[in-house]
Structures are given as C-alpha cells and as structure tokens.
Amino acid sequence: MAQLIGVDLGGTAIKLGRFSLDGELLAELEVPTPQPTMPGAVVIAIVEAVQQLDPERLASCVGLGLPGPMDAAGRVARVCINLPGWEQVPLAEWLEPQLQRRVTLANDGNCAVVGEAWQGAARGYQDVLLLTLGTGVGGGVLLGGRLFTGNGGAAAEPGLICIDPEGPPCNSGNRGSLEQFCSIGALARQSSLTPHELCQRADAGDPEALAIWQCYGRHLGVGLSSLIYVLTPELVLIGGGLSAASHHFLPSALEEVEHRVQRESRQGLEIRRCALGNGAGRLGAARLALDRLLHV
Known part of the structure; x- marks a missing residue:
C-alpha cells in the first residue's frame, strides 16, 4: 500500500x-x-x-x-x-x-493549515488563518477552502506585517514586524528564561511571567486585527511551539481583537489553538x- x-x-x-x-x-x-x-x-x-x-x-x-x-x-x-x-x-x-x-x-x-484542514481543528471550515509561533512567526491561509499562495507562491507571510514602524529590525528588511514581538527571540529580549520555563512560572502564578505573556498577547492581538480586517476568516488557529502557553496569552490577544476590529469584520470568528500541535x-x-x- x-x-x-x-x-x-x-x-x-x-x-x-x-x-x-x-x-x-x-x-x-x-x-x-x-x-x-x-x-x-x-x-x-x-x-x-x-x-x-x-x-x-x-x-x-x-x-x-x-x-x-x-x-x-x-x-x-x-x-x-x-x-x-x-x-x-x-x-x-x-x-x-x-x-x-x-x-x-x-x-x-x-x-500546517493544510494539516489542520485535513485532520485537525480546521476541518469543515472554508476561510482560515493559521499562525505558527516559534523561532519565527509564519502562517497559512485558506480562502474558500483552497490554499492561498498568491502571485508566484509567496503570499501569506503574516509574521512579516508591521505592527510598529520604529520597532526592532527584521531579517526581511522590515522593522517592527509581528515576528519581532511574537517569536522566541522576542521573548528572549524580555526574559532570560526559556519559553517553557516562562510558561511554568506563569502557571505557578508568577506576576512577572504573567505580565510578559499578557504583553505578548497584546502584540499578537494587534497583528491579528490587521489580518482579520483583510481576510475576515471564520477561524484563526494558533500553532507552533509557543502555542503551549496560549492559555496565558490568548485572553489578552482576544481582548485586543475585540477592541480593534469592528463587529461586522469578526462576526462568527473563532480564535483557538491548533488541534494537531507541532x-x-x-x-x-x-x-x-x-x-x-x-x-x-
């Protein structure tokens, strides 16, 4: 076979x-x-x-x-x-x-988004945005149930959108990209702890760790807001290694999206963690x- x-x-x-x-x-x-x-x-x-x-x-x-x-x-x-x-x-x-x-x-x-559509959390959905949070911030998009790759196959690089024009330089040539605020390297600028250790500290109720994840979630929510306005997906999925801490940062990300995105552009929107993990x-x-x- x-x-x-x-x-x-x-x-x-x-x-x-x-x-x-x-x-x-x-x-x-x-x-x-x-x-x-x-x-x-x-x-x-x-x-x-x-x-x-x-x-x-x-x-x-x-x-x-x-x-x-x-x-x-x-x-x-x-x-x-x-x-x-x-x-x-x-x-x-x-x-x-x-x-x-x-x-x-x-x-x-x-x-990742094709995998989730086949066997995971995106089954049955037509319009999906997925972000992978790890060494970098990547992602994929389904529109009308089909993978969106744009002109020449280079579309859907959500981690490279700008959320702060004066922010840290990005390897893409951009400044203040979402990746510069939501990658493993971004967390390393705020703490000497690994993401796993930072998550453990937050699980134990450490105020400093909780504050770092809350700030992380706000930055993620800012980036998601712009992407939602453009794509108006039914579903946003969060994957990659850092998604293991999503219970600490998704609440502040959701709050940011609700504050920034008008109701009509997020009608019926679901935002949750990937089902298949890594x-x-x-x-x-x-x-x-x-x-x-x-x-x-």
Missing part, C-alpha cells in the same frame, strides 16, 4: 512522519536541525532521517515544509530569512536523486505530496 512522508524543517528540529494515504501516522522521528543551518548540511540530515524513518522504502513521495516562500512549482526554496544561506535553493532537485522519491516543497505555515506541519506536507505528486 502506498505511503507518504511529511517533513517539517524548523530552526531547531526536523520533524518527520510516515503516513498512510488517509493520514494515519505510521511512524515518526525528530532530529536536530544542523547548526549552522546551511542547505547542504540540511540535505544530508533530511536524507539520513528519511532513510531511518522508512528503511523499507514504503513511502513513494515526500512533502517538505520550510519557513519561507517556495516557487509556484514547489521545487525551489526562494528564501528562508531565518536560515543562513537559503536563497533560491533547488532543494527538491537536490533531494530526489538521494531519496529516489519525488519531492515537493511548501511553506511550513501552508503545510504535528500539523509534517501532516500537511504529506497531504500536499499526496495532492501534487500522486493525484496527477
């Missing part, structure tokens, strides 16, 4: 899953992302991880999610602003001879491989 492999490349970890054609997880693996995250080192790590995950070569194709826009054909990583050396990298062309399988590429946020990206990557490489 044909199977699929989905790969989610992040700044600190590469998450892989082997799936049946109906999305059942059959095997999984997580390996560290090489540091520095140069393309050649990542190719080696992915090839070794896929061979470990699927030694009997049961999967016929691979979907790979990366933090940045791809070309329209899903063959070239055009740029990954938080990974060094990632500009116009023909990653599918490099991987296919070594994996001896067809490969397709997609933005990791796009993969597994959404690899599942969505596998689904895109199914749609692009097997359903042809």
